[in-house]
Amino acid sequence: MDKIIYAILISNDRQDELTRLLSGIRGISDSNLFNITYNDISVVASDFSSNKIIVDKEFAIDYARVIEDLAQHFTLLPVRFGTLMESPDAINEILIKYYDEFKQNLQKVENKYEFSLKVLWDYEKCSGKIRLKTESEDQNAAKLFHNNSVSTEYLLKKIKEHRFESALLEHVEQLIGEISTRLAQLNPIHKFQKMVTPNIILDAVFLLEKHKKDEFIQAIDHLKSQHDDLNFLLTGPWPPYNFVEITLK
Amino acid sequence: MSEDKILLNSGPIDDFVGEIEKLESSATSRVNATPDNADSGLAKLVLTLIELIRKLVEKQAMRRVEGGSLTDDEIEKLGETLMKLEAKMEELKEIFKLTDEDLNINLGPLGNLM
The missing domain is CATH 3.30.70 (Alpha-Beta Plaits)
Structure with missing residues (x-):
């Protein structure tokens, strides 16, 4: 058997x-x-x-x-x-x-615990704000083209999309940067995945010394108070599912 | 997941559950080739790779247009080429009955393809 x-x-x-x-x-x-x-x-x-x-x-x-x-x-x-x-x-x-x-x-x-942190935002609401911001730059994009044709219209539309996507990503990276800088003070080993769905901007796991558990929760709570537009879900402690790196041959 | 595992939650739990279910469903929709669906499984894999390359080409092209290094004629040709590539991609997706979501892949730290 x-x-x-x-x-x-x-x-x-x-x-x-x-x-x-x-x-x-x-x-x-x-x-x-x-x-x-x-x-x-x-x-x-x-x-x-x-x-x-x-x-x-x-x-x-x-x-x-x-x-x-x-x-x-x-x-x-x-x-x-x-x-x-x-x-x-x-x-x-x-x-x-x-x-x-x-x-x-x-x-x-x-002597370490694994924790999971998911950070959500309201994609429709937040992306709407970013789109408004990039719209002013979009007016300059039209100046890149001197001809008025189907091709240039298509390119103009694409440039607007790319500018919006870049601004969105930049904003997400800035938020993730703030979160990771705050949590880095506790020296965890971490793995980050960003934008795993339009609404989950961060899906992260942390390996942290057991005695820092309360401090870690407080740090997340502090981040939550600074970002009303973000929702935080912290779970754990978990066995170290994401931090074992052995491949048996 | 039992409730005692939730250490901190600042939003409606249903929002998180909904998003996690989306993640699970995208994980289970990975290429799942069997003898009966080998064609569509392979098509999904190949089209995902083509779409990844097409997106990269498109991004590079946008950089060049915005950089101002192209002539009007070159811009015209570039626009036409990208437009045809996108149309061809749509055609292929329709033939193999695939959606944008089917071709989406998570690029780890880079985020999703689409």
Whole structure:
């Protein structure tokens, strides 16, 4: 039977605690969790029969719940959803082969939490304001053309669109710059994605020392008070889903 | 996501949920080629790449026009070429029943293609 892997964690000399913890958590489809240990790190896994289990949203939530429960007690690396290995021996081989990389990543996330920040604006309202601003420049754009033809009209329309898009992007970058400068004071490791939808101007994840959690919330709260036109959604703490960089070959 | 995971929320939660659902639906609309739809899956991938290149060409052309380095004749030709490229792209999208949203890709730190 295949084994499904949930996480790799630092177990050190806390084997008994880990065993007790695992006996109190149920894996997906009510399976028993077990650990395979090499030196000071362990893999947490359970049996998995793909014939019996339907992989759906509930399955994913169960999987995340196991990782969440483990993360409350141990520093861990969450494993990609649905990672299967054929036997305990295969898991052990992976532990030995990638021990140094696992350890390096575990040290990177030790005593840290992941937080997610989404910043929304009202695209229609904000872009309307920016469009008004760029309209005055648009009048100068017509001076670039001396001929009046279908081609030049098309180019003029395109130039107006590009100017609007550039102004919009510049404004978004300025906002993101303000947010990142404020949060950089807490030295988090971060990953930013901007304009993932017209309304989400920033979708970011942060890896931050646990003791800075309250300070981080206060910093976001301060940013919120400075930007009435933006909505902030801060969630966490999460296991470090976005900060593990290991590719198994 | 359970409510105890929300540390701070300054807007209506429904707005965030709506936007996150949009993100999820765009993630699931990625190229999904199967033996039955290999043609359209491949067309989507190829047209997305063509659209990316077309947009880059268009941006570069706008810079040159605004830079004032082109003659009236060159501007005329450039406008006509870009117009024809866009029309051809629309034609291809119609043939393969694709929308602008289908061809949109997230370029990471650069934002969305469209």
